[in-house]
Amino acid sequence: MAIETKQEYLERVMAMEKPRCPHCDHEMKLWEVPPINFSDGLGWGAPFLFLCFNDECTLFTKGWQDMQEHYAQRASMRCFNYPGTDQFECMPVFSAMGGQGQVIDDEVLAQQEMLKEQTKRGFSILADCYVNKDLMTIMQLLTDATEPVRVRIKAAEMIGDLAEVQAVEPLRFMRAGNQKLQEAIEAAIDQIHERHFTRECPFCAEIIKKRAKICKNCSKEVAGQ
Ligand SMILES: [Zn+2]
Numbered sequence: 001m002a003i004e005t006k007q008e009y010l011e012r013v014m015a016m017e018k019p020r021c022p023h024c025d026h027e028m029k030l031w032e033v034p035p036i037n038f039s040d041g042l043g044w045g046a047p048f049l050f051l052c053f054n055d056e057c058t059l060f061t062k063g064w065q066d067m068q069e070h071y072a073q074r075a076s077m078r079c080f081n082y083p084g085t086d087q088f089e090c091m092p093v094f095s096a097m098g099g100q101g102q103v104i105d106d107e108v109l110a111q112q113e114m115l116k117e118q119t120k121r122g123f124s125i126l127a128d129c130y131v132n133k134d135l136m137t138i139m140q141l142l143t144d145a146t147e148p149v150r151v152r153i154k155a156a157e158m159i160g161d162l163a164e165v166q167a168v169e170p171l172r173f174m175r176a177g178n179q180k181l182q183e184a185i186e187a188a189i190d191q192i193h194e195r196h197f198t199r200e201c202p203f204c205a206e207i208i209k210k211r212a213k214i215c216k217n218c219s220k221e222v223a224g225q
């Protein structure tokens, strides 16, 4: 049998139906076992467990008192399940927040997955547009705030490669919320100028020849500016 990587194991466990806690009937949450081992040195024997994080769970609420009586400890218990088995056990926790950091939030995972898909889709559209010199669509992707930032940065780079000087003005008006994207837009503007031997007049922002001495628009002297 091939050894399963942690990632493969996680994918398999994520596809399982979440068990319900036998103490409170709440749906249990997928929990990544912290890297530190327990006192017996064996850890939990699985990188992920299902854990009941319900603070009203009877095991948890009664646990504080039981642990105090039996072990004189400020601690309680939470119920856990070995994924894919009917085995439910208890683990000690020392606060209501104990273990919370490792809860794998389904929402976060779903978002990551969606972002990955969207990025892949965006890159494939951009690749087509680049070949077909479809600047309109590239510009749309760049300005679309719902597109992943990586896609928008790629779009900015392509605009730098392909666009005419007319693109400089709309690019100048863009204010990206993301600094990396804003830098990519500015780099694209620089690249467009470089390819066309142009620049912007420091006084009126009109596009002029790089080596112009007088601005054709505002007539100011721009040599050396
Ligand atoms: Zn419970």
Ligand SMILES: [Zn+2]
Binding pocket: 201, 202, 203, 204, 205, 206, 215, 216, 217, 218, 219, 220
């Ligand atoms: Zn000018």
